[in-house]
Amino acid sequence: MVTFNILVTVALVYVAALFAVAFYADRSAKKGRTKWLRSPLTYTLSLSVYCTAWTFYGAVGNAARSGLEYLTIYLGPTLVFLGFWVLLRKLVRIGRAERITSIADLISSRYGKSTALAVLVTCLAVTGTTPYIALQLQSVTLSFAAFVPSEAGGNLADLNSTALWVAAGLAVFTILFGTRNLDANERHHGVVTAIAVEAIVKLVALLAVGIFVVWGVSGGLSDTLQIIEASPVAEWRPDAGRWVGMTFLSAAAIICLPRMFQVMVVENEDERHLTVASWAFPLYLMLMSLFVLPIAVVGLAVLPEGANPDLFVLTLPLALDQELLAMLAFLGGFSSATSMVIVAAIALSTMVSNHIVLPLWLSMQGPKATVSGDVRNVMILSRRISIGAVLALGYAYFRVTGGTAALSSIGLVSFAGVAQIVPALLGGIYWRGATRRGALAGLIVGFVIWGYTLFVPAIGLLPDSLMQNGLFAMSWLRPQALFGLVGLDPLVHSIFWSMALNSVAFLAVSLVTFPSPIERLQGAAFVNVFSRGESGAGYVGGVAETEDLLVMAQRLLGAREAQTLFQQSAKDQGKLGYLPDPTPEFVSTLERELAGSVGAATAHAMVRQIDGNAAVSVQDLLAVADESAQMLEYSSQLEDKSRELEQTARQLRDANDKLTALSVQKDAFLSQVSHELRTPMTSIRSFSEFLMEGGMKAPDRKRYSKIIHDESIRLTRLLDDLLDLSFLESGQAAMNDQTASLHDVLDRAVSSAGASKGAMTVRRNPADEQIELRTDTDRLSQVFINLISNAQKYCDAQAPTLDISVSEKQGQVDIDFVDNGSGIPQSQQSIIFEKFARLSDHSSAGSAGLGLAICREVMARLGGTVSYLPGQGGAAFRVSLPRRRVAEAA
Amino acid sequence: MSEAPETKPTPRPSKFLEQSVYRRRRLIDAIKLLPTLGAGLFLTPALILGTGAGSTATRLVYFFFCWMVLILLCATLTRALSRGEEG
Numbered sequence: 014m015v016t017f018n019i020l021v022t023v024a025l026v027y028v029a030a031l032f033a034v035a036f037y038a039d040r041s042a043k044k045g046r047t048k049w050l051r052s053p054l055t056y057t058l059s060l061s062v063y064c065t066a067w068t069f070y071g072a073v074g075n076a077a078r079s080g081l082e083y084l085t086i087y088l089g090p091t092l093v094f095l096g097f098w099v100l101l102r103k104l105v106r107i108g109r110a111e112r113i114t115s116i117a118d119l120i121s122s123r124y125g126k127s128t129a130l131a132v133l134v135t136c137l138a139v140t141g142t143t144p145y146i147a148l149q150l151q152s153v154t155l156s157f158a159a160f161v162p163s164e165a166g167g168n169l170a171d172l173n174s175t176a177l178w179v180a181a182g183l184a185v186f187t188i189l190f191g192t193r194n195l196d197a198n199e200r201h202h203g204v205v206t207a208i209a210v211e212a213i214v215k216l217v218a219l220l221a222v223g224i225f226v227v228w229g230v231s232g233g234l235s236d237t238l239q240i241i242e243a244s245p246v247a248e249w250r251p252d253a254g255r256w257v258g259m260t261f262l263s264a265a266a267i268i269c270l271p272r273m274f275q276v277m278v279v280e281n282e283d284e285r286h287l288t289v290a291s292w293a294f295p296l297y298l299m300l301m302s303l304f305v306l307p308i309a310v311v312g313l314a315v316l317p318e319g320a321n322p323d324l325f326v327l328t329l330p331l332a333l334d335q336e337l338l339a340m341l342a343f344l345g346g347f348s349s350a351t352s353m354v355i356v357a358a359i360a361l362s363t364m365v366s367n368h369i370v371l372p373l374w375l376s377m378q379g380p381k382a383t384v385s386g387d388v389r390n391v392m393i394l395s396r397r398i399s400i401g402a403v404l405a406l407g408y409a410y411f412r413v414t415g416g417t418a419a420l421s422s423i424g425l426v427s428f429a430g431v432a433q434i435v436p437a438l439l440g441g442i443y444w445r446g447a448t449r450r451g452a453l454a455g456l457i458v459g460f461v462i463w464g465y466t467l468f469v470p471a472i473g474l475l476p477d478s479l480m481q482n483g484l485f486a487m488s489w490l491r492p493q494a495l496f497g498l499v500g501l502d503p504l505v506h507s508i509f510w511s512m513a514l515n516s517v518a519f520l521a522v523s524l525v526t527f528p529s530p531i532e533r534l535q536g537a538a539f540v541n542v543f544s545r546g547e548s549g550a551g552y553v554g555g556v557a558e559t560e561d562l563l564v565m566a567q568r569l570l571g572a573r574e575a576q577t578l579f580q581q582s583a584k585d586q587g588k589l590g591y592l593p594d595p596t597p598e599f600v601s602t603l604e605r606e607l608a609g610s611v612g613a614a615t616a617h618a619m620v621r622q623i624d625g626n627a628a629v630s631v632q633d634l635l636a637v638a639d640e641s642a643q644m645l646e647y648s649s650q651l652e653d654k655s656r657e658l659e660q661t662a663r664q665l666r667d668a669n670d671k672l673t674a675l676s677v678q679k680d681a682f683l684s685q686v687s688h689e690l691r692t693p694m695t696s697i698r699s700f701s702e703f704l705m706e707g708g709m710k711a712p713d714r715k716r717y718s719k720i721i722h723d724e725s726i727r728l729t730r731l732l733d734d735l736l737d738l739s740f741l742e743s744g745q746a747a748m749n750d751q752t753a754s755l756h757d758v759l760d761r762a763v764s765s766a767g768a769s770k771g772a773m774t775v776r777r778n779p780a781d782e783q784i785e786l787r788t789d790t791d792r793l794s795q796v797f798i799n800l801i802s803n804a805q806k807y808c809d810a811q812a813p814t815l816d817i818s819v820s821e822k823q824g825q826v827d828i829d830f831v832d833n834g835s836g837i838p839q840s841q842q843s844i845i846f847e848k849f850a851r852l853s854d855h856s857s858a859g860s861a862g863l864g865l866a867i868c869r870e871v872m873a874r875l876g877g878t879v880s881y882l883p884g885q886g887g888a889a890f891r892v893s894l895p896r897r898r899v900a901e902a903a
Numbered sequence: 904m905s906e907a908p909e910t911k912p913t914p915r916p917s918k919f920l921e922q923s924v925y926r927r928r929r930l931i932d933a934i935k936l937l938p939t940l941g942a943g944l945f946l947t948p949a950l951i952l953g954t955g956a957g958s959t960a961t962r963l964v965y966f967f968f969c970w971m972v973l974i975l976l977c978a979t980l981t982r983a984l985s986r987g988e989e990g
Binding site: 081239289291292 | 978
């Protein structure tokens with residue numbers, strides 16, 4: 014006999030295996046071994062999260078009660094997938110182009126990045142999903158109970174704690190593997206792989222039970238069909254309303270359920286996977302439902318009257334002493350429940366944290382939060398807390414309503430709830446005339462009617478008098494006979510009224526309202542996603558300060574990712590460095606990039622905080638007005654040309670600015686050089702004249718000679734610098750490769766620059782610096798010394814500090830020197846590396862302005878770069894060096 | 904009367920390509936029609952036959968048969984489509 018403890022052990026081992034699978038998949042993905050992870054098979058299997066415990070156990074119960082009706086739950090999704098070319102392909106394309114993170118994000122992004130819509134859809138999703146999570150917890154506890162029927166009464170507390178442990182375990186799993194990447198639009202390889210494995214487990218389990226029933230118990234196919242004919246199930250006749258209604262519901266659910274949207278659109282790796290899933294997923298569904306009726310019929314015949322048909326999958330093998338099979342079935346049900354809860358928790362937590370928590374937090378932090386606050390940590394934390402909260406909510410719901418009939422009917426109720434999104438969704442991606450107000454109106458009307466006619470009665474919150482007599486005793490407001498429509502099945506009744514009034518409100522309000530420019534832009538981008546290529550038409554308000562944008566992006570995307578993005582954009586514009594011009598294209602690229610982490614509405618709001626509330630420009634409106642394809646093509650050609658011209662013009666302008674600035678600097682420098690040469694020359698001449706006159710005491714003579722000596726050293730150094738630079742520039746300088754640790758080179762540089770005993774604090778992280786380099790270390794050290802002494806000379810902070818940090822990526826070593834002074838103004842950043850350049854207000858420091866120019870030449874000769882890194886809070890320089898392997902170079 | 908200049912139809916090298924594009928379009932049409940066919944097969948028995956005669960076992964066999972046919976049809980069509988993309 015399988016005891017409770019054995020069962021718990023099996024479940025724990027299974028969960029441990031899932032953790033291992035997820036962990037292994039995450040690690041493989043990190044190493045780039047993703048052939049399996051990115052296959053269409055994995056994608057198809059992950060879609061099976063549609064089949065929850067409710068379908069695993071409940072389908073048989075449903076079949077025992079109402080015959081073939083259970084099929085509708087699978088037929089709807091089958092139709093949607095067969096029609097993938099029309100709908101799903103477009104959804105997935107939009108999801109990728111706009112970096113959509115959830116169904117709420119999709120709706121909000123389409124309708125002008127509206128926060129109100131995002132919040133509304135999120136609330137709808139949470140309301141519909143929480144009971145569903147409770148249902149999964151209940152099915153797990155019931156399946157535990159099925160194994161220990163004799164002690165069931167005494168073990169009620171045990172069962173409740175089982176549910177608690179299951180919920181807690183799932184929370185840990187989801188937090189661990191579901192919030193790894195900050196970018197919610199990135200794939201969760203670990204989770205998806207675990208879900209795919211669970212998909213196989215539940216399919217195998219159900220098929221095993223089915224095969225056992227058909228060939229082990231009934232004695233073959235034809236015999237089974239005869240048993241079906243003889244059983245009470247054969248009395249069933251299809252009810253057209255319910256049949257069509259439920260097929261519609263399940264079709265709507267597969268598009269709108271948050272968890273389905275998560276695996277289908279957000280986690281989609283490649284659009285072509287849909288082509289395979291279009292037939293493979295219906296095949297999976299068919300196999301899942303193949304043996305449902307036989308199991309139900311045989312269960313009715315074999316098991317004693319009054320046995321719960323919802324547990325036939327489990328109790329039938331148990332009653333026939335097939336404990337291993339029962340165990341497998343138990344694991345199948347367990348898989349169905351856990352995979353649903355995990356994905357639903359990820360999807361809901363992304364919505365709650367992106368659309369509710371983060372906007373609240375931002376508005377509490379005041380207008381500059383995007384620049385000063387630590388958004389990254391807040392996001393991760395809020396997503397984790399949301400996961401915990403979602404599961405806690407599900408558990409609480411289970412404790413309150415657990416065991417009642419109210420819970421088992423919640424599956425379809427939940428479907429009907431999310432189906433309210435359908436009009437706004439379909440209207441949004443096929444009809445450019447759909448407006449934000451229309452979507453809001455439709456959703457609110459649908460939500461209210463669904464709540465009143467189905468959800469609240471289903472969870473048993475309405476008093477009987479209200480059910481009988483209607484709200485305010487008005488009979489036409491009876492929840493299950495709205496407007497006097499009597500005689501319909503309550504479910505069909507609710508679907509009919511909610512969908513009809515939802516659509517009417519959506520269409521009517523859309524027709525009479527006028528969309529804002531940004532809605533029109535987004536609408537065009539969504540509806541014409543195929544004709545416009547990957548990126549939709551972006552909307553950009555005013556011109557933002559690029560440096561502020563960089564600071565914000567660093568906090569959201571991480572310093573390195575943000576810098577790469579900015580550098581790349583600058584390069585595309587034909588500029589050097591990290592600060593591209595804040596052109597509309599650049600800002601909308603950045604906004605989309607941010608949307609991948611925080612959702613479109615929040616990303617838009619954050620960028621707007623920086624760039625101010627500028628109106629849409631005339632060009633943007635023209636882009637909307639441009640309807641004809643030829644116009645688009647022609648204008649895109651023109652655009653290409655003008656972009657090219659713009660790029661050239663920008664380069665010319667930059668060059669001109671640089672030349673002008675340099676020519677001014679050069680004039681200044683010439684007089685500076687003359688002055689610098691003249692001062693020592695004058696003193697050398699005067700003191701040597703003194704010496705020539707003679708008649709001086711020994712100490713005086715010594716002092717005068719020393720002055721002459723010092724001054725000639727100064728002259729020599731100046732000439733050395735000039736020579737060194739021209740030597741480097743002419744390419745004659747030979748580099749002597751040596752092998753040394755970066756740590757040692759830095760040590761040497763810090764002490765040579767005298768920084769270790771000066772007024773400046775130098776902060777370093779020795780652990781990062783243990784990198785073996787193969788390069789000319791003397792020259793490299795020269796660069797370091799120069800940067801450190803510059804910081805000493807120019808850092809104007811009260812307590813000057815210099816941070817030296819080292820990082821390595823893709824064979825490149827970056828060494829950042831960041832001080833806490835006031836930095837270099839943007840206007841000067843582009844000329845500091847030029848010869849003779851020096852910042853006018855620092856003329857006292859006594860150098861000729863050749864140091865950074867020499868650094869740049871040295872680094873170019875070493876195959877690396879030195880550049881100014883804006884947005885770090887002080888003057889910051891980055892030295893990048895290709896990391897050559899010691900062996901390679903030798 | 905001068906002889907009419909010889910009008911040789913200019914060879915159209917793109918003929919084959921056009922035909923393949925045409926095939927591809929019709930293939931996509933067929934794929935787009937699949938859900939309609941599916942809806943017809945799945946929904947009409949319930950709507951038309953309604954509460955009429957017919958045994959549950961027969962219905963069961965009917966549904967699974969249609970299901971299988973649709974899956975095979977879809978798999979064939981989508982495979983033909985992706986082959987066209989590669990070739």
